[in-house]
Amino acid sequence: MHPTINEIYEGIINGQNAFVQQKVKDALAAGLPPADILNQGMIAAMAEVGKRFEEGEYYVPEMLIAARAMQGGMALLKPHLKQGEIKSPGKVAIGTVKGDLHDIGKNLVAMMLEGAGFEIMDLGTDVTPQKFVEAVRAGVNIIAMSALLTTTMTNMKVTVTALEEAGLRGQVKIMIGGAPVTEAYAKQIGADGYGVDASRAVGVAKALVTA
């Protein structure tokens, strides 16, 4: 790995937003391949951040500042990435379900998925089943739903039913997560995947697009 790309890698892991942006500029000025900067510097760094979170070394704040540094660098890199260079695993529409206004977890999942190369359609909070249906019509591969409350998580089933009624269920994979959500509930409502946390959600999403 080129030293400058390594600096980007370390900078993201340490949540150094300004440093990462400077190093991305340096890397581009030095003529380093943008795809290498993306894959070796950024995606690899976010994978390491996810690993540290799963191992209990990193918590939500560390993940947030790392993701922020990655996004800062990505904004500078994107214009330099050619169409074919971005091998995005897929497009994900993500949101918290109807009635639920809590989005930190959802935002973290979106950032981690973006860090793994996924394209994100962020539907925000309080997302109606109809809005998820429209996202599928717009061509996403995965619907990712989150809920923080037992009061709102039942809207996940309502959304699955809405997709079935629209005749779109077979066109999309559905993954769910959130504090009160369980694997058992995911199976019960016919979801395709369940993410324990923002880091493991990446693995779930990747498995769903290759299935």
Add this chain to the structure above:
Amino acid sequence: MVDWQMSMYLKCLTCEVLARPVYLCAAYSPNIVDVELYPRGLHNDPSDLCTRLQEQIDNTEGYEAVVLAYGLCGQGTAGLMARNIPLVIPRAHDCITLFLGSRQRYLDQFTNHPGTYWYTQDYVERDDGSGGVLSVGSGSDLEVQTVYNDYVLKYGKDNADYLMEVMGAWQSHYRRAVFIDMGIGEGKLAESEAQAKATRRGWTLERMVGDRNLIRRLVDGDWENDFLVVQPGQQVKMTYDDEIIA
């Protein structure tokens, strides 16, 4: 002449945010009710809450039932098992139903005003700042400052500012605060504290009158319809419908 044999001996495990209403209803109850309080911070870690409650349930002897002044509480009470005596728990998602007095009233409020932050006297009085990392800003100004200073030390000022903004952003998703008056004790200080917090966050503060009837029925042994009675060997589970638990 009182027939003492009609009284039940009940152990009541309650979250401390329900302390005053539970104590009051226990005092008036025809049953003999022993109350044990648990920290409100346990709601941040539902599996820890479950473990603590189960431990107490397992060690309860000499009573006819264990009654819980809890709701499903983020699935914290899901999985609880009754051992030698029945376990009784209200059909409620959380304590707000117990303050409001009915599932329907809670559902109406939740459906029409999802962005509501609820306050009651005990909730305010017993605020120890254990709001958890995802509710930065829910405590006092001092607590918020302490968290911020900690972040500055660990991650630098730029990151600290970002974290406070992101992790405090939930406040902009809420639009109103409600103080529920449970009609017990001197609540004006707690209410003005709730008003101060609401004002700081740009929320309106409304006042509602609470209803102790579910709490009363819990300790009085009136468990038809709105409560789940778990028999020895059975476990609580979420039903994902209006019954909430089974």
